[in-house]
Amino acid sequence: MDKMNILIVGVGGQGTLLASVLLGNLALDKGYDVKLSEVHGMAQRGGSVVTHVKIDREHVNSPLIEPGDADMIIAFEELEAYRWLPYLKKGGVMYVNTQQIMPMPVVLGQAEYPQDIIARLKEKAGRVVAFDALAIAESCGSVKAVNVVLLGAASRDLPFDTDEWQQVIEKNVKTKFIDLNKMAFDQGRTAGGNE
């Protein structure tokens, strides 16, 4: 694999930033040029958030992934998967946590949450892997591990082997959460293969 664009999307507070840091650090260790672009500040407060991860054997210029240019989208929430779908390259793959978080306009009855999102994603994307990552994270001991569960699943389409992932988790996660996150990664990887 010479280059890859990965978009990580979700709702502020879901832990998208840690997922991108793990992925970025691993790519860096493996000799890729890496650029990440993040969202800080106001949008983090429960808004729609996106992290761009670009890796290239040679050189990355712009840190931004553009519409139609993502090889993979890792989505922490269904509506966010749907919102960012236009960024997926033709034939690209999506890993989706089947959680739905109602945005305030929907709660207030001013807008509707789109129906049958997973089916709509399947119509457009090359491949969609949708599963309940939140339930897996909970069974591993913390709903906060949903980011690592999703990375575990997505690792099937990323150019790094399982040992390398385990090492990057050890290096970047607080000691007391390492075992939990390793388990979350393994179970995510299994779930990603079952779908």
Add this chain to the structure above:
Amino acid sequence: MLGNEAFAQGAYEAGVKVVSSYPGTPSTEVTEALAKRDGIHVEWAPNEKVGVEVAMGASTGGVRALSCMKHVGLNVAADPFFTAAYTGVSGGVVVLAADDNGCHSSQNEQDSRYYARSAGVPALEPADPQECKDYIKLAYEISEKYDTIVLLRSNTRLSHSRGIVELGERCERERIPYVKDIQKRVAMPAMAKKLHVVQEARLKQIEKDGPAMTAGDGALPLNRVEMGDTAIGIITSGICYQYVKDALPEASVLKLGLINPLPKELIRDFAARVEKLYVIEEGEPFFEEQIRAMGVAVTGGKDMFTIQGEYSANMIRKAFGRPLPESEPAKDAPGRPPLLCAGCPHRGLFHVLSKLKKTVMGDIGCYTLAALPPTAAMDSCLCMGGSITMAHGFEKATGSSRDVVAVLGDSTFFHSGITGLVNMRYNGSHGTVIVLDNRITGMTGHQDNPSTGRNARGEEAPAIDIAALCRAIGVEHIVEIDPFEIKDLERVIKEETERDELSVIITKRPCALIAKQPDIPYLVSDACKNCKQCMKIGCPAIEEKDGRPYIVPERCVGCGLCEKVCPFSAIEIAADGKEGR
């Protein structure tokens, strides 16, 4: 490394000794990263003007100093910035201003480059994290060599992008002994006239020397010509350079690193070598207008590209008729605006203000989000501290202060609120000011401030008592209250607004993201009459399920505000594994 961390690394390597900044997205992480390093005094100043002045004092004391801020912070710091451009420095001084093209976290999209031009200050703009590090080091060399402050311009996309950065060693520097020099440092009219002459000559010298300046270990030219196909020549800088390289890889490019003063001869030479010259810059036509004024023909600039928002490689591809990747927009995806967190102390206050239908002069902070539905309890947000002064002006215009309140946070109060309150007291206001004291600077990611009892390094520091400060100003009616005691709060707001005297209400409850929450979720019981009052507080943990309110257990932090607004006592703690309806 994050662009902002790279700035910090460069400042560290350059031997910076004093850092005084006010937090502001997207600049905050520079100072935060430096606060973790030893051998440097790092502080959060109450505002950006203080930060730049402290940096100038440190420079006078003989060391390298840094002040970081967001673009709008430079407005606050403009007063010392303009005159420091005259006096020059002893130890090097860099002012780092991060613009927010795209308004990710700001009230406007102003272009800081004009400050460099109108103050006569040299300015640098990096294009990736490695350059963030290299350019700040160069900025210190320029500052000391030419005896000037230097503006370092970043923006959101650069400051919040990560890339590979080569680390170097810190270079400790001898302190420059202080020598009194009133001709240089006392900017009174007779001296200022002479200093203005010096400042102009200095900038001309930098313009002359600019083309030979290099940055980093690779000694890359600061203003770099990358000749390719000569059919298209692009002049650009900063993050836009990256978009140009992706969109038009074959084009010839003049990448500007020194963005003020512009290298006029280099620009003329480059223009002469290409068939058509384009200027691609986010924000205002800062380069373009200067280049056109030089008599150089520009084929495309702001007539092709907007002054608004962020650019992208696709935007440039489209403008040059290049093919775009296939993509269809997702039309019916409802927006997801940011909102106050579950358990946020501000929610109690804005629930009450919304109920009382007050005109709310708002301010800058997380609480600005209360302007959005369902609370929709804010009428204005102008600038830091603008709540207090606008409420005062509103009162003077309407003749009454009974229906208007000013609302601002603790950090914002120290930043620019105090002077407004002094004005209210001095100029006979009867208004009501509400200070949201959540014990932290929330929106920018939890920085300490003068009321928190901790400094930028997290060490204990004196906590300035807001109530005592207000008393010292002469405010007679000061009430401190928990914003979740909504019945009492409603009574207090009514009393204080109806009283024709100046009042300050301080709502005290720590930010939900730092305070320990009970974390036992609430649930909606069978007693629910589906009145949906609980949904009007805009809590992210409350959704509709099967046509009725539902509290999502993993999002509820157990603050209990919904229980207090429920008229039917149908919200209770989900103890002992009890399930909601």
